[in-house]
Amino acid sequence: MPSPEPKSKILVIDDEEQIRRALKSILGSRGYEVLLASGGVVGLDMAIDSTPDLVILDLAMPDMGGLEVCRELRTWFEAPILVLSVRSSDAEKIEALDAGADDYLTKPFSAGELLARIRALLRRAGGRAVPAPVVSAGDIEIDIAHRRVTRCGEDVDLTKTEFEILALLARNADCVVTSRMILQTVWGEEYADDTQTLRVHISHLRKKVEPHASVPRYILTEPGVGFRFSTH
Amino acid sequence: MAWFRGLCEKHGYVFAALCIAVSTLVFIPGRDYFAKGQWALMYLPIIVLVAGMSGVRPALLASLLAFLAWDFFFLPPYHTLIVSDPKDWISLVVFLIIAVVMGLQTGRMKDRESMALAREREATLLNRFSSHLVSQTTLAGMAEMLLQEVCGATGAENAALYLRKENGELFRAATHRVGGDGIETSSALGIAEWAGRESKAVGLPSTRRMGKETESWPVSIDAETLGHADERGIFLPLHTEESMEGVLYVGPRRDGHSFSVHDARLLISIANQATAYLERRRLTGIASQAEALKESDRLKSAFVRSVSHELKTPLASVTATVTGLLEDDANWDHEAVREELSAISQDLDRLNDSIGSLLDLSRLEADAWVAQKDWYELGEILGTTVSRISAKQRHRIEFALPEDLPPIYVDFAQLSRALENLLENALAYSPESESVYVGAADSRDGVRIWVEDHGEGIPDDEKARIFEKFYRGKSAEKVPSGTGLGLVIAKEIVRYQGGTISVTDAKPHGARFTIFIPKERQENR
Numbered sequence: 001m002p003s004p005e006p007k008s009k010i011l012v013i014d015d016e017e018q019i020r021r022a023l024k025s026i027l028g029s030r031g032y033e034v035l036l037a038s039g040g041v042v043g044l045d046m047a048i049d050s051t052p053d054l055v056i057l058d059l060a061m062p063d064m065g066g067l068e069v070c071r072e073l074r075t076w077f078e079a080p081i082l083v084l085s086v087r088s089s090d091a092e093k094i095e096a097l098d099a100g101a102d103d104y105l106t107k108p109f110s111a112g113e114l115l116a117r118i119r120a121l122l123r124r125a126g127g128r129a130v131p132a133p134v135v136s137a138g139d140i141e142i143d144i145a146h147r148r149v150t151r152c153g154e155d156v157d158l159t160k161t162e163f164e165i166l167a168l169l170a171r172n173a174d175c176v177v178t179s180r181m182i183l184q185t186v187w188g189e190e191y192a193d194d195t196q197t198l199r200v201h202i203s204h205l206r207k208k209v210e211p212h213a214s215v216p217r218y219i220l221t222e223p224g225v226g227f228r229f230s231t232h
Numbered sequence: 233m234a235w236f237r238g239l240c241e242k243h244g245y246v247f248a249a250l251c252i253a254v255s256t257l258v259f260i261p262g263r264d265y266f267a268k269g270q271w272a273l274m275y276l277p278i279i280v281l282v283a284g285m286s287g288v289r290p291a292l293l294a295s296l297l298a299f300l301a302w303d304f305f306f307l308p309p310y311h312t313l314i315v316s317d318p319k320d321w322i323s324l325v326v327f328l329i330i331a332v333v334m335g336l337q338t339g340r341m342k343d344r345e346s347m348a349l350a351r352e353r354e355a356t357l358l359n360r361f362s363s364h365l366v367s368q369t370t371l372a373g374m375a376e377m378l379l380q381e382v383c384g385a386t387g388a389e390n391a392a393l394y395l396r397k398e399n400g401e402l403f404r405a406a407t408h409r410v411g412g413d414g415i416e417t418s419s420a421l422g423i424a425e426w427a428g429r430e431s432k433a434v435g436l437p438s439t440r441r442m443g444k445e446t447e448s449w450p451v452s453i454d455a456e457t458l459g460h461a462d463e464r465g466i467f468l469p470l471h472t473e474e475s476m477e478g479v480l481y482v483g484p485r486r487d488g489h490s491f492s493v494h495d496a497r498l499l500i501s502i503a504n505q506a507t508a509y510l511e512r513r514r515l516t517g518i519a520s521q522a523e524a525l526k527e528s529d530r531l532k533s534a535f536v537r538s539v540s541h542e543l544k545t546p547l548a549s550v551t552a553t554v555t556g557l558l559e560d561d562a563n564w565d566h567e568a569v570r571e572e573l574s575a576i577s578q579d580l581d582r583l584n585d586s587i588g589s590l591l592d593l594s595r596l597e598a599d600a601w602v603a604q605k606d607w608y609e610l611g612e613i614l615g616t617t618v619s620r621i622s623a624k625q626r627h628r629i630e631f632a633l634p635e636d637l638p639p640i641y642v643d644f645a646q647l648s649r650a651l652e653n654l655l656e657n658a659l660a661y662s663p664e665s666e667s668v669y670v671g672a673a674d675s676r677d678g679v680r681i682w683v684e685d686h687g688e689g690i691p692d693d694e695k696a697r698i699f700e701k702f703y704r705g706k707s708a709e710k711v712p713s714g715t716g717l718g719l720v721i722a723k724e725i726v727r728y729q730g731g732t733i734s735v736t737d738a739k740p741h742g743a744r745f746t747i748f749i750p751k752e753r754q755e756n757r
Binding site: 090091108110203206212213214215216217219220221222223224230232 | 577580584602604606608609610611612613614615616618619623631633635637643644645648670
């Protein structure tokens, strides 16, 4: 396991003490510097004072809703935001992603899941400096730098758009990538709402890279949100 | 011919007088050709005719008239009632006796015959009515049939049925009209209320009486006088000893006549049957409501019992393990601690599953899980679903989806949850060496999706019960986890999407769960 980015600073905003304590011990023991905030207002102040590398934000908080905090943060804050949600608040989760959150975790989650998401988000944030050269999952391998995709060792012929979508998903492997983000990155800002076009391309992409003709294993749909490239 | 008989019956006395008058006029010109005594004999068949057509009383009138006519026109001196020959007195008396006796005999026969006919008609009608009543499952059907029969049997031009609402007020449940203008609604309801409250039959007086007797309007009538009531319509309360079920309104006869005694008796019989039907229906309703309440109570307590069991078992296990680890007197090596912790982790997973299932179920039951439908490929739903299943089990799942399966209009998260539950069950209830198959087929009416395992299968007597809350099949003991809610949630979700879920046997053994998502529903939304 590669060691985490040295001393990445993570701000945890959650009103529940147990969760803060658990996160502190999990993250602290992995070498991260952990800051704890017990509410939205305090959290925003701490973010301004300490400019963390990543924020973990609980959506359900009494003083200031997580959604609001997220919007507020995004006015100036560029580092990743990981949102914590509960099972029954799918709609809120989607709103948070729209408001600029980068990924979400549903409570309860395991330490392994949490750390994987954090690593992926930090990698994505620092991605321009250290591009992930090769992403592999099962029998497919995506060499982003050389724009090459192979399945069982054989080249897969992708169009430019298809490759860019796949590369974006692969760079954010195991993280959700919103439809809006894909559209903005691949097509440009003015196409941000054209989800239908995206679906058609995703469908073609799946036909080319997925081992099973109709049941995707790598490029998974996150309903209402976007897509996720799964390496598990 | 029947109308003529009817006329003779109705106006028997007129008919009798007419018969004697006409025959006398016919007889007079032949007065001199026959002996005076023979004319008496000539009258006898006429009397028999009257008796046969109109019954006893008109026959008696005919006898008396014939007696007078014979005396007046045929016994000298003519055109007086004086009889010159004393022997003729004896003939007269004997004639009267014979005429009366014949009239009585024939008339009685006639009366019996028509009564028997009426009874038979009545019995047939009531029979038909009661058999129809039994076959009626809806109140509307029953009301329609009742009113039709009433109009048919009594010749009423219209009829209406008033039933009680929950608050006891009456409302007009159905009307039937053969002819006429019908009845004014607002006043009719008032009279119906009154008839129902007083448990008295009420008649609307005929128009010609109404002007004079406005003060006693409406007129209360009892069952005995019903037949002779000269009314525009009758309100009959449908009441039993304890309750009033409604009011039956019978409009005036189409031919303008008042109801006969037979009609009245028939009406009362029909009303009684209808009352019994309505009462039985109401009581059954009350009984089944009570039954449903009891059942729901029973389910609730079973629910609470199962919930506390589902939640407390893993919690108890975690508590025991953790407190055990915290005890000072035991020596735990690193490996043993890991083992205990992984057991705790499993218990917590189970606890999370249970709570999640309960949450899903209560959201579904409270309609709080708002479906967000869109068009999706079944394959992408399955892909996301399978990614949530542990990697260890995932390879056992095999897919057989047709390439050209059309997209389906569903809530992704919900259908995914239903499929996940079916898949988890299929994996848990079949041996590790067996695959689990997921298939789908498109048809004109909708899309079928099935999950099939080759485990032991589900016995026929359990097939219906497995969709009940917390029911776990007999083979469930071999399966450690499971909340007994998976199939209930799947069923609720599928129902919520407008579809159905069913279970059949797989070949050679095992179970196949099929979700059906109808098409026309999809396109309408």
